[in-house]
Amino acid sequence: MPRTLFISDLHLAQERPDTTARFERFLAVEAPGAEALYILGDLFEAWVGDDGLALPFNAHVAERLRTLSLGVPLFFMQGNRDFLAAGGFLAATGAQAIDDPTVIDLYGQRALLMHGDTLCTDDTAYQAFRAQTRDPRWQAAALAQPLAQRLAIAQGMREGSAAAKAGKSEAIMDVALSAVEAALDAAGCQLLIHGHTHRPARHEHDVKGKPCVRWVLPDWYRDGGALEVTPTGIRALPAP
Numbered sequence: 001m002p003r004t005l006f007i008s009d010l011h012l013a014q015e016r017p018d019t020t021a022r023f024e025r026f027l028a029v030e031a032p033g034a035e036a037l038y039i040l041g042d043l044f045e046a047w048v049g050d051d052g053l054a055l056p057f058n059a060h061v062a063e064r065l066r067t068l069s070l071g072v073p074l075f076f077m078q079g080n081r082d083f084l085a086a087g088g089f090l091a092a093t094g095a096q097a098i099d100d101p102t103v104i105d106l107y108g109q110r111a112l113l114m115h116g117d118t119l120c121t122d123d124t125a126y127q128a129f130r131a132q133t134r135d136p137r138w139q140a141a142a143l144a145q146p147l148a149q150r151l152a153i154a155q156g157m158r159e160g161s162a163a164a165k166a167g168k169s170e171a172i173m174d175v176a177l178s179a180v181e182a183a184l185d186a187a188g189c190q191l192l193i194h195g196h197t198h199r200p201a202r203h204e205h206d207v208k209g210k211p212c213v214r215w216v217l218p219d220w221y222r223d224g225g226a227l228e229v230t231p232t233g234i235r236a237l238p239a240p
Helices: 017-029 050-054 056-069 087-093 124-133 136-143 147-166 177-187
Strands: 004-007 036-040 074-077 102-106 109-113 191-194 201-207 210-216 225-230 233-238
Touching: 017 056, 050 056, 050 087, 050 147, 056 074, 056 087, 074 087, 109 177, 124 136, 136 147, 177 191, 177 201, 177 210, 210 233
Parallel strands: 004 036, 036 074, 109 191, 191 210
Antiparallel strands: 004 225, 102 109, 201 210, 225 233
């Protein structure tokens, strides 16, 4: 039966070999034969520029994805950890870039795909930071720094983010229902698939009288997993 797979928030890093091993098993066991694999952001714990492909770990992951892409169409959406992934990353992995948000046809149903961070509108500090880091001038200045310095900056930013999260409520860091409903309404979709929040679940929404479903993808810090969509339904898949 035709099937399409969705993953996000793997946060791959050399320091977490167990996660990388689970991902490699997923690519070898679950992904072959799929009509497409969509990666909806945060594939890496940090991607500080495509020259990072010179690092053995990044090159290894890219090679695994490239092998899969020879038989399975691969689509990649930037997340908040890998928004600097660009043409070099796409060429190395064989992936095709998709915008955030993107609407696709899933076996006759319009589906809205997002990373999910733009839905967390109550976290105004994060939204301001996101706007800054998406500015082409900020990115150009960042990429002008040596790779080693960018890696050190990224580590410092991750530590700062962890400290900031400790002082925020769970509600602020989750999606805002008003943002979810506005996104579904604007896209004309009744199905939304996203990651980012690390709170995998199936949610039901009523958007102007229309029943809508929102699937949140799991992160891979712990067990990981994927979402499988077929012509007959949708189900969560555990990582192999």
